[in-house]
Amino acid sequence: MPVTTINGREIHVDDEGFLTEYDEWDEDLAKVLAANINVDLTDEHWTAIKFAREDYKSQGETPTIRRMASVGGVDTKKMFQLFPKKPAKKMSYIAGVPKPHGCV
Amino acid sequence: MTTETHAPIVPNFDDDETDRKIAFICSKGNLDMAYPALVLANAALGEGIETHLFFTFWGFDMITKSRMHDLKFSPVGNTAMHMPVGDIRIPQALAPLPGMQPMATKMIKDQIAALGVPEVPEFLDQIVASGGHLWACRMSADMNKLVEEDLYEGVEAIINASDFIEMTDGAQLLFI
Numbered sequence: 043m044p045v046t047t048i049n050g051r052e053i054h055v056d057d058e059g060f061l062t063e064y065d066e067w068d069e070d071l072a073k074v075l076a077a078n079i080n081v082d083l084t085d086e087h088w089t090a091i092k093f094a095r096e097d098y099k100s101q102g103e104t105p106t107i108r109r110m111a112s113v114g115g116v117d118t119k120k121m122f123q124l125f126p127k128k129p130a131k132k133m134s135y136i137a138g139v140p141k142p143h144g145c146v
Numbered sequence: 147m148t149t150e151t152h153a154p155i156v157p158n159f160d161d162d163e164t165d166r167k168i169a170f171i172c173s174k175g176n177l178d179m180a181y182p183a184l185v186l187a188n189a190a191l192g193e194g195i196e197t198h199l200f201f202t203f204w205g206f207d208m209i210t211k212s213r214m215h216d217l218k219f220s221p222v223g224n225t226a227m228h229m230p231v232g233d234i235r236i237p238q239a240l241a242p243l244p245g246m247q248p249m250a251t252k253m254i255k256d257q258i259a260a261l262g263v264p265e266v267p268e269f270l271d272q273i274v275a276s277g278g279h280l281w282a283c284r285m286s287a288d289m290n291k292l293v294e295e296d297l298y299e300g301v302e303a304i305i306n307a308s309d310f311i312e313m314t315d316g317a318q319l320l321f322i
Binding site: 146 | 154155156157158159185188189192193194261262263264269272275276277
C-alpha cells in the first residue's frame with residue numbers, strides 16, 4: 043500500500059488515494075482531502091461525513107447513497123449537491139472510508 | 147509491499163469528463179426484469195453520467211401508477227429458479243401451479259429487501275432524485291390507453307420513437 047504525505051503527515055492510502063487506515067483520519071485532514079477535490083465543506087457536509095464514519099465503524103461498510111438517505115438522514119438530492127457528480131466516492135474519500143461496496 | 151511517495155495521491159474523479167451518456171430501454175414488466183436497469187441506472191448516476199430510462203411495452207408497468215407497486219415474478223419458463231434451501235431446481239411442471247407465482251414473488255422481494263435495495267417505485271424516486279430522466283413510450287401509452295396522469299409523476303413526458311432516438315444521440319444504449 044502506498045504512503046502519501048497529506049497535511050505534513052504520512053497517510054496510508056490505496057492506489058487511488060482513498061485512506062486505508064480509519065484512525066489516521068481527523069477533521070483537519072478531512073479539510074485537506076476536501077480541498078484536494080474542490081469541495082468546500084459546510085455543516086451539511088460534516089453531517090454526512092460524520093454519519094459515514096460512524097456507520098462504517100458500526101457496520102463495517104461505507105453507507106451507500108440509499109443508506110445515507112434512509113438511515114443517515116441526508117437525502118439523495120442533497121448528496122448530489124454536497125458532493126457533485128460522484129457523491130458516494132467523494133464523500134468516502136473525504137470521510138477517510140473505503141468506497142461503498144454495495145450496488146445500491 | 148510499502149512504497150513511499152511524497153506527492154499526494156488524489157483520486158481522479160474525472161470532473162471534466164461530462165460527455166458520457168447512457169440510456170436504458172426497459173421493455174419488461176416482470177419484477178426480476180425491472181431491476182437490472184434500475185440498478186445500473188442508479189450506478190451510472192452515481193458516477194456522474196447523464197442517464198435516461200425509456201419505458202416501453204411491458205416495461206410500461208414499471209411506471210404505471212396502478213401497476214408499479216405490484217410487479218410479479220413468475221418461475222414459469224425460468225430454469226434458473228431454485229428452492230430457497232438447497233441447490234434444487236423447481237421443476238418446470240410445478241412452476242405454473244397455483245400459489246407458485248405469489249411465493250416466488252415474495253421470495254425475490256424478500257431477498258431484494260434484505261440487501262436494503264428499495265422496491266420499484268421507491269427506486270424510481272431515488273433515480274429521479276439523482277438526476278435521472280424517465281420517459282414513457284408513445285406507442286405503449288396509446289396501446290394501453292394511458293395518459294400522463296396515469297403514470298408515475300417522475301416521468302418527464304410521453305415521447306415517440308423518433309424523440310427517443312434524437313435524445314440519445316451519442317449515448318450508450320442498453321435494451322432490457
